[in-house]
Amino acid sequence: MGGLPRRPGRGSWGGWETPTAPTVPEVPEIQTTLPTSAYGQTIPVVYGKCRLPAAYIWCAPILTVTSTHIEFWDTVTTTTSKLTARLRFARPLVPDSTWTMRKLYANGKLVYDGSVGYRQKGLKFTAYDGRGDQPRDPAMVREEGADFVSAHRGYLDIVVVDFDIVGYGAPPVFEAEWIQDGATTHDYEIYTTFAGTPNARDLIPVWDQQKLYGFDDTDIFLYSIGAAKQYFTFDREPDVYNYYRVFRYSRTLDRLFYFASFTGTSDWDAVLCDGSTGTVVATSGDSATSSSLVDGCLVDVSSSTALVLGFGLNEQLFCYRLTADTVTRAYQSTASWNGYSDIQCITPGPVSGDAVFYLCADNDLVKATFSSQGTLKSTAVLATFADALRYAVYDDGDLVVWTDAGTVSRVDGTTGSIEFTKSVPYQIEAIGSRDLGPPDLQRFVDELYFLPVGGTTSYFTDLDLGTTRSISGASSTASYYFDGQTDQIISETAGGIPRRLRITSDDGTQRQLEDFLVALMEAGGFSSDEIEVINVDDVIDGAVIDVTNGVRDIAKSICEPYSIAIFERAGKIIFKRAFTDGAFAIDATFAPFGDIVDA
Structure with a gap:
């Protein structure tokens, strides 16, 4: 029929353009040529x-x-x-x-x-x-x-x-x-808050999202780590519990998690809450342990699953599987898991379908692998030490382990061989008494931060080398968590308010020109008794020099703008500025005989 559009045939497009393949952006070209030094071959x-x-x-x-x-x-x-x-x-x-x-x-x-x-x-x-x-x-x-x-x-x-x-x-x-x-100094900044103070050990830093959760008996608090201020308060739903442990947050599920008990000595229920509202989503029907609950560790296994591994005072191990709307106990051991009498730490390892945890149990560093369903697949002793273990950190495929004898060791994560053992100037306390937060709530990069209970000296131990630096002037706290990515520590005030600690360095102090001249000549081979500086009280910020020119030539170029004379007398190099009274010199710069002046 004339005037009507023809019906498109099979396999053709009608009324719109044929789609094109998606455009894949070009890979940026990276030059690998190293830049040359601004000083050439000279090291200043x-x-x-x-x-x-x-x-x-x-x-x-x-x-x-x-x-x-x-x-x-x-x-x-x-x-x-x-x-x-x-x-x-x-x-x-x-x-x-x-x-x-x-x-x-x-x-x-x-x-x-x-x-x-x-x-x-x-x-x-x-x-x-x-x-x-x-x-x-x-x-x-x-x-x-x-x-x-x-x-x-x-x-x-x-x-x-x-x-x-x-x-x-x-x-x-x-x-x-x-x-x-x-x-270097300790720089503390107290968070700006609404009403309410979270109890000690009830903070959950979520470093990559820059948010911080806090708990007390009735509320859940949400803070911004970057802004150091409180944003929200959620009313926690009333319940029959009196004791709470192992507060954690799942990033992939956006769920808060904790264990709760009426007596505190048994019947520990697992509770799952919405991370944005605090509403209880699910509660487990199985108790975690028949004793007091000590600690735990949460690992996101996939986009839809998280695992929580924990242990009780009787060394009973248990594992819970979390989804967005369920929490179930997937594993529970008997008391004294694998015959151990003292579990001190659980640290998360790599996640690749299964979840790997490392436990400090008696003198053993134990590797435990759990499936994504929360069932125990295997255990193996990675390394055994002469002393009982206190704490462990997973770092780039290896484990860094602290003992109760004041030592730190690095363990090869594959072979279990000890790469080094070094003494540290502190002792990590037992799990029931230390303020150091659990490994899964910290973000380690290069170092572990440690502050002894009641102490005022901060310690930083290098994870690769085992060396430790210390900085005095810290304020004791009830609990603390370290972020090595941003070099900050979150702790609490005595009143329970979150606070941020940064270790800051000042811009240096001005120095006496006299001290620099002495150091310069000593670097050129002169002893301190061969150098004398008279009436030079100028100050400088610093100096960058090229000693290939010779220290006397460098000293001359420095002293000339300051009107400082350089000469030799009786085997000494002397730097001297004339005493003045207004515009008149009132002493002789050079002796009439025996002085050799640098021209």
């Missing part, structure tokens, strides 16, 4: 404080990895290019002096600021100040072998690990601000 010498660029001393192969996946109808391509490199900045003028890296820049962009506790997401590095006790870097040792890696002695170095350079297009130019003898 520094004193006081300074900001200067780094030279690439060593670099691991730069691997660019591209992955593609589908989100709804979009093709998403992700590219990462990880840089691991040894960067050298300078040589300290004063041997074995203490230096702090205060700020780090990549192509002029600030990626780390120790004065405010800022660290760019994903940034992992170790700074070395060149003292005689500085070791080999573990990242370099893993790549090259210990026999081919030198220790970081005599130079200000840092080693960046897996730094993503996709956004830079090439290895960036790093700059750093270094402070000699820079003081």
Whole structure:
């Protein structure tokens, strides 16, 4: 019939355009050529404080990895290019002096600021100040072998690990601000809150989402970690319980979880709540343990499942499986699980379909593997120690373990061999008395933070090396949780209000020019009794010098603007400024005989 559109045939499109294949974005091209140092082949010498660029001393192969996946109808391509490199900045003028890296820049962009506790997401590095006790870097040792890696002695170095350079297009130019003898302090910030104070040990930091949950007997509190303030309060539903333990949060399910008991000595029910409203979603009908409940650990196994592994005072082990609307006990052992009499810690391991947990049980580090359904698949003793274990941290495939004898060891996660054992200047207390939070509520990157019960000294133990640094001036607290990604600790005030702790470094103090001149000449081979400084009271911030020019030439160029004379007298190098009265010199700078003046 004329005037009517023809009906499209089979397999054809009518009235709209033929769809095209989705556009896959091009993979960014990454240049792997390392930038040259601004100082060429010269390594500058520094004193006081300074900001200067780094030279690439060593670099691991730069691997660019591209992955593609589908989100709804979009093709998403992700590219990462990880840089691991040894960067050298300078040589300290004063041997074995203490230096702090205060700020780090990549192509002029600030990626780390120790004065405010800022660290760019994903940034992992170790700074070395060149003292005689500085070791080999573990990242370099893993790549090259210990026999081919030198220790970081005599130079200000840092080693960046897996730094993503996709956004830079090439290895960036790093700059750093270094402070000699820079003081570090404890900077506390109390959260802004509504009414209510969570009880001790009832905080749940969710680091990657920057939120913090808190509990008391009647309410659930929600805080912002970044803003350090309270956002919401949920009324917790009335119940028949009097005792609560193991408060946790599942990120994939958006569910809060805890155990509750009427007596506190048995009949522990598992309770699942909505993470946005606090409404109880499900309660288990099976008791976790027939004794007092000690601690537990939550792991998200998949987008729809989480597992909670815990233990009681009688060393009875149990595992609960969580979904968005159910909580069921999937495993329960008898008392004295596997014959152990003292379980001190559960730390989460890798998740790949199954969930792996590591337990500090008596003197053994035990690996326990659970299926996604919560059933126990296998157990194995990874390592046995001479002393009882207190705490363990999973780090890059290995385990770092603390004992009750004041030692720390790193254990190979595959073979169980001990990579090192070192003494630490503190003792992690037993689980019933320590303030150190459980491993699954902390985000470890390079170090473990520890504050003894009632103590005022903070300790940071390097997970790769076992070395420990300490900072005095801490305030004791009831419980604390450490985030190594942002270098902050969440604790509580005596009244139960959350507070944030950052370890900050100052910008250094001005130094006497006299001290610098003495240090300069000593670096050139002069002894202290061969140097004399007279009437020089000027102050400086710092200095960056090239000692290949000779210390006397450097000293001359420094002293000239200050009108300071340099000469020799009786075998001494003398720096002297004339005493003045207004515009008139009132003493003789040089002796009439025997003085040799630097022209």
